[in-house]
Amino acid sequence: xxxxxxxxxxxxxxxxxxxxxxxxxxxxxxxxxxxxxxxxxxxxxxxxxxxxxxxxxxxxxxxxxxxxxxxxxxxxxxxxxxxxxxxxxxxxxxxxxxxxxxxxxxxxxxxxxxxxxxxxxxxxxxxxxxxxxxxxxxxxxxxxxxxxxxxxxxxxxxxxxxxxxxxxxxxxxxxxxxxxxxxxxxxxxxxxxxxxxxxxxxxxxxxxxxxxxxxxxxxxxxxxxxxxxxxxxxxxxxxxxxxxxxxxxxxxxxxxxxxxxxxxxxxxxxxxxxxxxxxxxxxxxxxxxxxxxxxxxxxxxxxxxxxxxxxxxxxxxxxxxxxxxxxxxxxxxxxxxxxxxxxxxxxxxxxxxxxxxxxxxxxxxxxxxxxxxxxxxxxxxxxxxxxxxxxxxxxxxxxxxxxxxxxxxxxxxxxxxxxxxxxxxxxxxxxxxxxxxxxxxxxxxxxxxxxxxxxxxxxxxxxxxxxxxxxxxxxxxxxxxxxxxxxxxxxxxxxxxxxxxxxxxxxxxxxxxxxxxxxxxxxxxxxxxxxxxxxxxxxxxxxxxxxxxxxxxxxxxxxxxxxxxxxxxxxxxxxxxxxxxxxxxxxxxxxxxxxxxxxxxxxxxxxxxxxxxxxxxxxxxxxxxxxxxxxxxxxxxxxxxxxxxxxxxxxxxxxxxxxxxxxxxxxxxxxxxxxxxx
Numbered sequence: 001x002x003x004x005x006x007x008x009x010x011x012x013x014x015x016x017x018x019x020x021x022x023x024x025x026x027x028x029x030x031x032x033x034x035x036x037x038x039x040x041x042x043x044x045x046x047x048x049x050x051x052x053x054x055x056x057x058x059x060x061x062x063x064x065x066x067x068x069x070x071x072x073x074x075x076x077x078x079x080x081x082x083x084x085x086x087x088x089x090x091x092x093x094x095x096x097x098x099x100x101x102x103x104x105x106x107x108x109x110x111x112x113x114x115x116x117x118x119x120x121x122x123x124x125x126x127x128x129x130x131x132x133x134x135x136x137x138x139x140x141x142x143x144x145x146x147x148x149x150x151x152x153x154x155x156x157x158x159x160x161x162x163x164x165x166x167x168x169x170x171x172x173x174x175x176x177x178x179x180x181x182x183x184x185x186x187x188x189x190x191x192x193x194x195x196x197x198x199x200x201x202x203x204x205x206x207x208x209x210x211x212x213x214x215x216x217x218x219x220x221x222x223x224x225x226x227x228x229x230x231x232x233x234x235x236x237x238x239x240x241x242x243x244x245x246x247x248x249x250x251x252x253x254x255x256x257x258x259x260x261x262x263x264x265x266x267x268x269x270x271x272x273x274x275x276x277x278x279x280x281x282x283x284x285x286x287x288x289x290x291x292x293x294x295x296x297x298x299x300x301x302x303x304x305x306x307x308x309x310x311x312x313x314x315x316x317x318x319x320x321x322x323x324x325x326x327x328x329x330x331x332x333x334x335x336x337x338x339x340x341x342x343x344x345x346x347x348x349x350x351x352x353x354x355x356x357x358x359x360x361x362x363x364x365x366x367x368x369x370x371x372x373x374x375x376x377x378x379x380x381x382x383x384x385x386x387x388x389x390x391x392x393x394x395x396x397x398x399x400x401x402x403x404x405x406x407x408x409x410x411x412x413x414x415x416x417x418x419x420x421x422x423x424x425x426x427x428x429x430x431x432x433x434x435x436x437x438x439x440x441x442x443x444x445x446x447x448x449x450x451x452x453x454x455x456x457x458x459x460x461x462x463x464x465x466x467x468x469x470x471x472x473x474x475x476x477x478x479x480x481x482x483x484x485x486x487x488x489x490x491x492x493x494x495x496x497x498x499x500x501x502x503x504x505x506x507x508x509x510x511x512x513x514x515x516x517x518x519x520x521x522x523x524x525x526x527x528x529x530x531x532x533x534x535x536x537x538x539x540x541x542x543x544x545x546x547x548x549x550x551x552x553x554x555x556x557x558x559x560x561x562x563x564x565x566x567x568x569x570x571x572x573x574x575x576x577x578x579x580x581x582x583x584x585x586x587x588x589x590x591x592x593x594x595x596x597x598x599x600x601x602x603x604x605x606x607x608x609x610x611x612x613x614x615x616x617x618x619x620x621x622x623x624x625x626x627x628x629x630x631x632x633x634x635x636x637x638x639x640x641x642x643x644x645x646x647x648x649x650x651x652x653x654x655x656x657x658x659x660x661x662x663x664x665x666x667x668x669x670x671x672x673x674x675x676x677x678x
Contacts, residue, residue: 001153002599002628004107010092010100011052012045015663020046020654022630023107030651032622033630035666036638037656042664043632047603049102050163052087053118054154056129072246077120077127081253088122091662098123106153109597112136116150154598161587162626165603166580196515204508205492220491223484230481234474241470244463251460258453265446277428284425291418298411302401306411309403316398323391335387341367520555526593527553533589541581541616547573551582559586577608581617588621599628606637618642623649 003022008014022033037043051061057077062070065084070076079086085093088100101119108114115134120127133146141149154162298306305312345360355363386394401407531553538551549564561569561582574582591600605622606614622629631638638646653669 001106001108001597003630004105004113006046006050007101007103008046008049009102010089010097011049011087011102012089013040013042013658013662013664014045014049015089015091018664018666020666021668022628022652024628024651030623030649031627031629032646032649032651033628034638034646034650034653035630035632035656036635036653037658037664037666038635040661041656041658042666043603043634043656044165045664047163047165047601047632050104050601051159053102053104053116054150054163055156055159056118056131072242072249074127074246075249078122080249081257086122087120089662108136114153116146158596158598161590162598163601164587166584167604167607200508200512200515216491216494220488223488223491227481227484227488230477230484233477234481237470237474237477241467241474244467244470248460248463248467251456251463255453255456255460258449258456262446262449262453265442265449277431281425281428284421284428288418288421288425291414291421294414295411295418298414303411305398305401306407309401309405309407312398312401312407313403316395316402319386319391319395319398322386323388323395335371337371341371523555527555530589530593533592534586537588537592537621538582538585540620541585541613542578543616544612545578548578548582577610577613580607580609581613584617584621588625591626597627599630600626601630601632603632604637605631605633606642614642615645618645622646 002024005019005021005023007017007019009017020035024030035043035046048061048064051058055061057073059070062073062076065071065076071080071084075084077087079088088098092100099119099121101117103115103117103119106114106116114136115132117132119130119132121130131142131146131150133141133149135141135149138149295303342364345355345363531551534553535550538548542548547563548561548569549566550562552560552562554560561571561574563569602622602625606617609617622631654666655669656664656666658664
């Protein structure tokens with residue numbers, strides 16, 4: 001299959017209808033179309049238009065225009081204020097146009113035409129696309145039928161391997177991500193085996209259900225029905241939440257716009273009188289006083305510990321050491337003995353020759369002095385001493401001021417609160433000094449803007465309440481679905497005990513084993529063919545490299561690279577350029593192993609590759625990458641020398657022009673002129 005033509009109408013940087021004639025002339029021998037232009041002239045818009053045609057508004061496209069989380073579909077199509085104009089060409093939007101589209105005429109191996117068109121009408125909030133397909137020997141298709149036909153013509157999982165930016169394919173050099181491996185298996189026609197196994201699993205469920213007794217069967221049907229209801233509810237709630245998030249984004253944009261207009265209107269006068277501003281100023285002064293009072297009280301107590309957590313940590317360690325020291329333990333023991341020994345003289349039973357009171361006091365004082373003297377001797381070995389109990393209490397107190405507890409956060413918050421209140425007080429004070437009377441018209445307009453702002457604010461609060469309610473319902477549904485899954489598994493397990501079902505279930509098990517064995521054999525054959533082709537092509541593209549001697553693809557289609565001694569090379573040892581070349585070699589090998597004859601579109605085809613390896617791409621890969629290869633280089637990528645290397649394989653060249661950034665045009669360079677240039 002090849003592109004005969006591609007028409008872009010009011011999409012991205014293309015204003016108006018721009019038709020690229022991509023069909024090779026009858027006598028042409030080359031397979032390459034070059035669409036050249038400077039950065040920002042429309043190359044990426046061309047590639048994204050092709051992706052839109054076959055995939056629609058995908059997560060990849062939505063993520064390409066905004067860092068972090070991707071835009072919502074509505075924001076991508078209609079635009080996101082301040083960051084993205086939307087898919088409709090900006091100049092067309094200013095001219096009042098609302099329709100945009102991308103269409104292609106495709107030619108299959110038998111020379112038959114298939115026409116595909118995806119379009120948008122943005123006159124109102126209906127931003128969904130319309131897909132139409134006109135295929136040989138079929139009535140015109142649209143909607144879901146058109147999507148199904150298009151997915152058979154070019155499955156969505158194939159897109160990353162045929163339409164891509166060469167600078168961004170380096171991740172394929174590792175190809176060890178589950179999603180990438182699944183797409184590779186789909187391309188190599190291995191995934192259909194898993195689809196057959198999924199069908200067998202559905203049959204297994206049906207036969208298991210039939211083998212149950214009536215009561216158990218009824219319970220299973222109820223459980224499955226409830227589980228399906230929960231899954232549908234989760235799906236609907238998820239979609240509802242996405243819509244609510246989109247609405248919240250719109251309301252936030254509208255609120256910012258209203259606040260800006262109110263601020264501008266207040267810049268020429270204000271309807272608020274000095275009484276309101278004075279009230280605001282008094283409130284801020286009160287807040288400032290509260291914050292300063294809190295700071296003052298803190299510095300009268302323990303602020304020095306809050307702002308010196310490291311000092312508190314050092315002190316705590318000393319206290320803990322003191323509490324655990326042998327001298328402290330001895331001191332504590334001596335202290336604990338003092339009272340019991342003194343009480344020996346005054347506690348019955350008494351000796352026959354009882355001591356007098358003076359004698360009792362004499363011996364009690366002598367015992368206390370002896371114990372105190374021993375306690376002092378123990379303490380002389382330590383620079384710092386504290387009784388064990390007090391040391392433990394001190395350590396416990398200091399534990400609350402350790403750095404990990406961030407004891408100073410409250411103080412910093414009070415300081416920030418004081419600064420914020422001081423700024424607000426100054427602002428109110430400045431406004432008090434600049435109060436002027438608004439005109440009657442401006443008063444009415446300001447009142448309307450304030451009313452609209454209040455209404456939008458209430459709508460925003462309602463939407464956020466709606467999101468919280470949706471999240472609550474989602475949590476309940478998911479919490480209920482978990483036990484249901486276990487109940488369903490338990491009921492299905494009972495089916496295996498049925499004598500009538502055992503034979504049929506055994507047959508299904510044997511069929512699954514056969515499919516597993518067939519899949520394993522198929523994977524091994526495809527893995528071997530892919531590994532051979534990959535090593536062949538990587539040597540063609542990396543012929544000046546001595547680090548990578550060969551590559552291996554294991555049974556799970558995970559890649560590893562080996563040096564001449566067959567030691568595994570760490571992925572981090574491969575440069576970005578080497579990864580790009582390795583990824584290109586893998587794409588080449590996948591095309592060979594899969595036998596798929598599809599066009600290839602490559603943005604930034606030479607990327608960060610050095611000169612020698614660029615020549616390999618130009619003379620070895622692109623002439624053989626596909627029956628039709630569409631390259632989107634910058635003028636610096638494909639200079640005069642490189643153009644001469646590629647010229648024998650080029651059958652058509654377009655030069656893009658877009659100095660304003662809003663209206664891409666192109667010039668077709670005729671083959672005769674191109675040959676003369678070469």
